[in-house]
Amino acid sequence: MLKRWEIGNPDAKKAAVLRQQGGITQLCAEVLVSRGVESLETAGDLLNVSGLSDPLLLADMEKAAERILAAVDSGERICVYGDYDCDGVTSTVMLTDWLTCAGADVMWYIPTRKEGYGMRAEQLRTLKDQGVSLIVTVDNGISAVEEAKLIRELGMELVITDHHRPGDVIPEAVAVVDPFRPDCPSPYKTICGAVVVLKLIAALDGGDWEPALEQFGDLAALATIADVMPLDGENRFIVQRGLQLLANTERMGLLSLMAVCGIEEGTAVSAQTAAFQLIPRINAAGRFASASIAAKLFLTDDPDEAQLLAAQIHALNNDRRATEQEITDEILDMIRRDPNTLSERVLVFAGENWHHGVIGIVAARLQERFGKPCFLMSREEDGYRGSARSFGDFSVFECLKTCEKHLLRYGGHPGAGGFTVPEDEKDHFIRAIQNYAAEHNPVMPVMTVHAERALEPQALTPENVSGLQILEPFGAGNPKPLFVLPGMTVSELLPLSGGAHTKLRLRKENASCEVLIFRMKPEETGIRPGETLDFLIAADVKEYQGKPSLTLRAEDWRISEKAQEQAIAAQTAYDAYVRGEQLPNPGYYQRMCPHRNDLVAVYQLVQRAPMTVTQICTALQEKGMNRCRARMIADIFSELGLLCYDAVTETLSKLPVTQKRELNESAAYRRILALASGSKAAVH
Numbered sequence: 001m002l003k004r005w006e007i008g009n010p011d012a013k014k015a016a017v018l019r020q021q022g023g024i025t026q027l028c029a030e031v032l033v034s035r036g037v038e039s040l041e042t043a044g045d046l047l048n049v050s051g052l053s054d055p056l057l058l059a060d061m062e063k064a065a066e067r068i069l070a071a072v073d074s075g076e077r078i079c080v081y082g083d084y085d086c087d088g089v090t091s092t093v094m095l096t097d098w099l100t101c102a103g104a105d106v107m108w109y110i111p112t113r114k115e116g117y118g119m120r121a122e123q124l125r126t127l128k129d130q131g132v133s134l135i136v137t138v139d140n141g142i143s144a145v146e147e148a149k150l151i152r153e154l155g156m157e158l159v160i161t162d163h164h165r166p167g168d169v170i171p172e173a174v175a176v177v178d179p180f181r182p183d184c185p186s187p188y189k190t191i192c193g194a195v196v197v198l199k200l201i202a203a204l205d206g207g208d209w210e211p212a213l214e215q216f217g218d219l220a221a222l223a224t225i226a227d228v229m230p231l232d233g234e235n236r237f238i239v240q241r242g243l244q245l246l247a248n249t250e251r252m253g254l255l256s257l258m259a260v261c262g263i264e265e266g267t268a269v270s271a272q273t274a275a276f277q278l279i280p281r282i283n284a285a286g287r288f289a290s291a292s293i294a295a296k297l298f299l300t301d302d303p304d305e306a307q308l309l310a311a312q313i314h315a316l317n318n319d320r321r322a323t324e325q326e327i328t329d330e331i332l333d334m335i336r337r338d339p340n341t342l343s344e345r346v347l348v349f350a351g352e353n354w355h356h357g358v359i360g361i362v363a364a365r366l367q368e369r370f371g372k373p374c375f376l377m378s379r380e381e382d383g384y385r386g387s388a389r390s391f392g393d394f395s396v397f398e399c400l401k402t403c404e405k406h407l408l409r410y411g412g413h414p415g416a417g418g419f420t421v422p423e424d425e426k427d428h429f430i431r432a433i434q435n436y437a438a439e440h441n442p443v444m445p446v447m448t449v450h451a452e453r454a455l456e457p458q459a460l461t462p463e464n465v466s467g468l469q470i471l472e473p474f475g476a477g478n479p480k481p482l483f484v485l486p487g488m489t490v491s492e493l494l495p496l497s498g499g500a501h502t503k504l505r506l507r508k509e510n511a512s513c514e515v516l517i518f519r520m521k522p523e524e525t526g527i528r529p530g531e532t533l534d535f536l537i538a539a540d541v542k543e544y545q546g547k548p549s550l551t552l553r554a555e556d557w558r559i560s561e562k563a564q565e566q567a568i569a570a571q572t573a574y575d576a577y578v579r580g581e582q583l584p585n586p587g588y589y590q591r592m593c594p595h596r597n598d599l600v601a602v603y604q605l606v607q608r609a610p611m612t613v614t615q616i617c618t619a620l621q622e623k624g625m626n627r628c629r630a631r632m633i634a635d636i637f638s639e640l641g642l643l644c645y646d647a648v649t650e651t652l653s654k655l656p657v658t659q660k661r662e663l664n665e666s667a668a669y670r671r672i673l674a675l676a677s678g679s680k681a682a683v684h
Contacts, residue, residue, distance in 0.1 A: 001371040002568050003556055004448045005536060007484055008034035018043065025467030027459060031481045032471075034452040047470065049237040052188075052209045055199035059184040064136075064159045064175035065203040071134045072104040079132045080108040081119060082295070083139045083193070084286035086226035086279050090219040091138035091161075091194045093298040098201050098215075107132070110291045113357055119147040128154045135159070139193025142166045142178050161196045188234045194223030195238060217242040218249050219298065225271050226279045230477030239473045243269050253297035256310035257281060271473035272480070284317035287357030324358045324365075327351065331366065331376075332648050339635075339647030343578035345437035345444050346394075347374040348430050350386075354378035360387035360416065367391065371447040375433060377421060383408065384421040391415065392445025394437065403432040446568055449556065451536055454484040457506070457513045462548035465539045482555060485513075485535045492529060493522040504554065506535070515552045524649060526612035533557045559618060567614070570627035577628075586678055592628040593676035594636070599663070601625075602633050602652070606643055610653035635668045 010033035019029040021040045037043050056062055071078050078099060082092030092108050099106040107130070109123065118140045124147060127135065134157050137144070141160035148171035151158045158173040165180045177196060179189040191199075198220045202209035213220070221242020229235045246269045249255060255265060261277040263269060269278075285294040293316075297309040331349050335341050341349075347366060354362075359376040367374040367389045373396070377386030388396045396417040400410040406429040410419040421429050437444065460483070474480040488506040496503050502517040502525055515537060517525055527533070536556040541548050558564045573588055583589060601620055605611050611619070616630045634652055637643035640661045644653045663669050 001369055001447070002564070002571055003371060004446045004568060005451060005484065005556070005558070005561070005564065006448055007451045008453050010034040010453055011038075014038050024470060025464050027455075027464040028467040028470060031452045031468065046232070047236075049233055049240075051237060052199070052202075052213075052234050053186060054207065055202040055209060056207055057186040058177050058179060058196070058199060059181050059186070060175035060177050061200065061203050064161065064177050064200060067134065067157070067159055067174045068099075068136060068200075069204060072099065072102050075105055076133045077131045078104055078106045078134045078136060079127050079130075080106065081135050081137045081140070082108060082110040082291075083117060084110055084113050084291035085139075086282045086294075087193045087223040088139040089282060089286070089291050089294045090223040090298070091197045093295055094194060094197050094201065094216045094219055095136065095138055096295075097299060098204065098212075102204075108295065110286075110295060112290055113286055119144050121147065121150055124150055124154065124156075128156060132156060137161060138197050139163070141171065141173075142176070142180075143171075145169050145171045148172050161193070161200055163191055163193045163196050190230055191235065192220075192223045192227040192229050194220045195229075195235070198238075213238070213241060214245070218246040218251065218254060221246065222274055222279060222282070225274050225473075225475055226283070228476045231271070231473055231475040232477050236473070236478070239271060239475070243271065243274070243473060246274070251298060252301055252303055252306040253299070253309065256303070256306040257297065257313065259307075260310045260314040271475050275475070280320070281313050281317040284320045285313050288316045288319050288323075288355075320358055323355050324362055327354050327359065327362050327376075328365065330354075331362070335647050339638075339645065340578050342370060342372075342647055343575040344434060345372070345441065345575075345579075346399075346433050347372050348377075348433055349375075350377045350379065350384060350426060350430075352379050356380075356385050356387070360389065360418075363387050363389040364416075368447075372444065373437075377419075377426070379423070382420065383423045384426055386419050386421065388412070388417045388419070389415065391447060394441050394445055398440070399433060399436045402436045403429055406432055443572070449482065449536060450479070451482045451484045454486050457485055457488070457508060457511045460513070460539050460550065460552065462541050462550045465550060466541045466548060468539075480538055482536055482538055485515075485537055487532055488513075488535055489532045490527055490529050493525070493527060495522050513552060515554045517554045523610075526614055526649075526651075527557065528615065531618070533559060534561075559614070563617075567617075567627045571631075574628045574631050586676070588628075589672065589675040591626060592632055593672045594629050594633050594669075596663070598623070598625065598629060599633055599636070602630070603637065603643065606652045607654050610651050613650045613652075616652070632668065632672055636663070636666045639666045639668050 010030040015026060015029035015033045018032060018040065019026050022043060032043055037046060080092050080095045082088040088110065092110055096106055096108045111120065135151060136159045138161050140162055142162040142164050148158055152172065160171060160173050160176045162178045166178060170176055177200065179186050179191060198212050198216055199209065201212040201216065205211055217238065221239045224235050224239055231239055246254065247266060257278060282294045285291050293309055293312060297306060297313065300306050330351060334349060347370060356378055359378060363374040363376045373390035373394050375386060375388040377384040390396045395414040397412045397414055400407065400412060400417050400419055404410060406421060406425040408420040408422060410417060412418060468481055488508050490504055491507050492505040494503040499521050502520055502522045504515045504517065506513050506515055515535060534557065535554050538553045538555055540551045542551065573583060576583060601623065602616055605616065605619060613627060613630045613634065617625050617627055634645040638645040641655065642657055642661060644655050
């Protein structure tokens with residue numbers, strides 16, 4: 001997949017001043033300057049957040065605290081009504097735990113993923129029958145206008161705590177605590193549901209947030225990372241403190257969960273470890289069974305029960321991984337059978353019995369892999385239920401809104417959404433998605449990654465990289481720094497872990513380094529020894545045998561900036577051609593059309609070894625080969641059965657040829673030849 005690199009060029013003099021004033025490494029100072037932080041004062045404001053704003057600044061917070069405390073004092077039965085993701089689970093646990101310690105008659109309820117997000121009328125009636133008089137929502141409720149009316153009709157009362165944006169109508173409740181209420185004066189808005197609950201607990205304790213943070217900061221930090229909240233301001237403070245608390249937690253469920261992840265007790269936990277180890281397991285419970293398992297894990301004080309529940313969650317996470325891979329493999333096979341799928345503006349795939357709990361994850365990974373917005377849907381009893389992911393200026397929500405006549409229901413935001421499609425509307429919906437994209441995004445966004453700066457390998461020392469730790473925690477709004485190593489020659493490719501991963505040995509003049517590529521076999525990288533490439537890398541330092549050890553990980557690689565931009569432009573033109581759109585001028589078709597000697601050269605190259613499109617362009621660049629022409633050659637040979645083209649890896653490989661074929665037998669060749677010649681005989 002082609003990505004555009006944005007490479008910073010920080011002012012070395014400004015970075016040197018910042019380094020001297022702040023006592024930080026030069027590399028750390030350059031990262032800050034690359035991100036627009038050029039003074040010690042600004043750096044201090046960014047890195048040294050000292051606390052949280054007054055919880056009582058949240059609109060209705062005082063009302064919420066008073067009503068809940070009154071219910072505790074009078075012995076009313078309270079239900080904490082949560083949600084099935086990590087934020088909803090931790091929010092439920094935090095408030096339930098606090099109320100239990102306060103002596104309240106409290107129960108909790110988390111719907112299953114099958115029931116869906118938010119409150120349901122039938123469950124509200126059940127809660128009434130169970131003697132509940134006060135419902136407190138966590139991580140949901142701001143859109144529950146009709147459910148709020150039903151709660152009042154049933155003789156119960158409602159306190160809403162949420163962090164999602166409200167609609168035009170605010171539900172009727174004793175209190176509605178949501179930082180995105182238009183009348184909410186709280187200064188920091190972008191918090192997750194668990195942090196709203198953390199502030200509620202502080203308000204219940206008289207307004208002092210320190211005891212609440214000490215007791216529940218670990219869970220609030222996990223929720224903040226899980227909900228991809230920006231790690232600046234108050235969120236940065238919560239995650240910093242929460243991760244410190246997590247390393248020394250006494251919560252039995254967290255200890256057991258960390259144990260199944262292989263995290264030793266007392267070990268520092270980074271935001272990345274939380275995001276890739278702990279949080280997926282918490283979410284796996286809600287995706288594959290019931291989020292109640294995770295809630296019970298965090299509420300139990302019994303070490304045996306905690307170990308049992310953690311093991312159960314670990315097994316569910318393994319099921320989640322396997323299911324993701326099965327769905328991904330099925331979709332990749334679809335792409336191999338119909339490579340033209342990848343030329344659509346938006347990738348849309350439908351399947352049978354795809355587990356709805358993971359199709360959003362699969363959509364995100366396909367989007368990352370192929371650089372296009374992705375909509376997935378699985379056939380169910382009432383039609384197709386789907387999930388979508390996007391980036392740049394293509395909005396999932398606006399697309400769904402435009403297509404709403406084909407949908408039973410939908411929701412989301414610019415980057416992600418969910419939807420349900422009646423079975424007889426599926427094909428209409430797919431066409432409507434592509435029509436929306438063509439109208440609103442004539443030029444589709446190109447996935448872009450930002451590097452702080454280009455540097456030489458000598459600059460990546462353990463000391464320099466360790467100095468970046470002052471910028472942690474990394475996550476949304478504060479990404480892990482990436483750097484470009486330009487013009488590195490590949491000396492060797494080595495398989496790791498039985499071929500699952502790849503190690504590259506790189507050199508440049510007198511410098512050398514080793515770079516890892518995860519989840520890709522050497523033959524899948526398209527890299528060959530002797531090639532000179534630019535590498536986009538992330539760097540980490542860990543202790544190994546008592547000494548700091550540097551690890552470099554390749555996130556992407558390219559021949560050069562010029563070649564990258566040419567490839568992006570060529571791919572855009574090729575995709576438009578495949579979609580049957582008219583290209584700007586005949587010169588496009590002429591540059592795309594292969595000559596017979598191009599076809600011969602590619603055929604001979606592939607007879608020696610499989611070649612990717614990029615490798616073919618590199619090997620034949622002196623003969624004028626470009627990406628459009630190489631893709632046309634792949635289409636022609638594939639159609640004629642002379643070479644095998646794998647659209648997933650963009651690789652051409654040889655086939656046993658049993659009969660002679662003529663080029664004119666290829667419809668793909670005839671069409672591009674006619675267009676390049678300006679003939680009216682060109683057909684779509």
